[in-house]
Amino acid sequence: MLSKRIIPCLDVKDGVVVKGVQFRNHEVMGGIVDLARRYAAEGADELVFYDITASSDARVVDKSWVSRVAEVIDIPFCVAGGIKSVEDARQILEFGADKVSINSPALADPTLITRLAERFGVQCVVVGIDSYFDAPSGQYQVKQFTGDESRTRTTSWTTLEWVKEVQKRGAGEIVLNVMNQDGMRQGYDLEQLKLVRAVCKVPLIASGGAGAMEHFRDAFTLADVDGALAASVFHKGLIPIPELKRWLKNEGVAIRE
Structure with missing residues (x-):
């Protein structure tokens, strides 16, 4: 059985790590490199960095911090933010990232997914999906440009x-x-x-809502996700990663020590 992954998520804005609630009202959490180093030392399996305003600002993620992160950690990390071409992705991977993640640019041009997969291999290509439950329609809808509340739009895609x-x-x-x-x-x-x-045959990572160790366990055991991503509980020290991993192992979850 493949081990489940614990993945801190670092939302980057204006060169620092921030965290909001429901994608709004962001507060500064700390420095990019400092937090990356801390999570690697604590036993995170992987890190994900989102430059949250890159797509809405029509720019690519700032690559200067990508190389600095690569120098100080020895765990895989994924970078997202305004990647709209094979060349954008190539530069980020060359700067040291292990994977690239695309979200809004994939919605604008779905052929980008295929071009990246053909060039770098599917193992390097992650697609992020911002899913919103619309109560009136009872539908899970895909949103675009969520890094900027004023530009966020609902697409024609349902999540499934x-x-x-x-x-x-x-x-x-x-x-x-x-x-x-x-x-x-x-x-x-x-x-x-x-x-x-039920419809996802590739690794699936859960994101959004972690607040207790039980939430990680339930995502792994009840929804059979491959990884659980979280931000505020890690940034604020509410759930230490070593304790979380020990607890999950005791609960019967296959987890890397």
């Missing part, structure tokens, strides 16, 4: 249809960011994760 589409086009992994739960610390959206898991 987009999950199927990105796999057909070559996504090697999917991160499901559940907007309703983001920063609320009330648990992952297990119902949505189960629905997505």
Whole structure:
């Protein structure tokens, strides 16, 4: 059995790590390199960095900090933010990232997924999906440009249809960011994760809502996700990663020590 992954998420804005609630009202959490070094030392399996305003600002992630992170950690890390071409991705991977993640640019041009997969291999290509539960329609909708509240838009894709589409086009992994739960610390959206898991044949990472160790366990055991991503509980020291891993192992979850 493959080990489940614990993945701190570092949202980057204006050169520092920030965290919001439901993608709004961001507060500064610390320096990019300092937090990366800390999480690697604490036993994180992987890190994900999102330059959250890159796509809405029509620019590519700042590569200067990518190389600095690569110099100080020895665990895999993934970078996202305004990657719109094979050349953008090539530079980020050459600067030391192990994977690139695309979200809004994939919605604008789904062929980008295939071009990246063909050039670098599916193992390097992650697709992030910002999913919002619209209560009136009862639908999970895919949102675009979520890094800037004033520019966020609802796409024509339902979440399940987009999950199927990105796999057909070559996504090697999917991160499901559940907007309703983001920063609320009330648990992952297990119902949505189960629905997505049923149609997702590539590794699936849960994101949005972690607030207790039980939430990680439930995502792994009830929704069968491959990794659990979290931000505020790690940034604020509410859940130390070594303790979380020990607890999950005692709960019967296959986890890397």
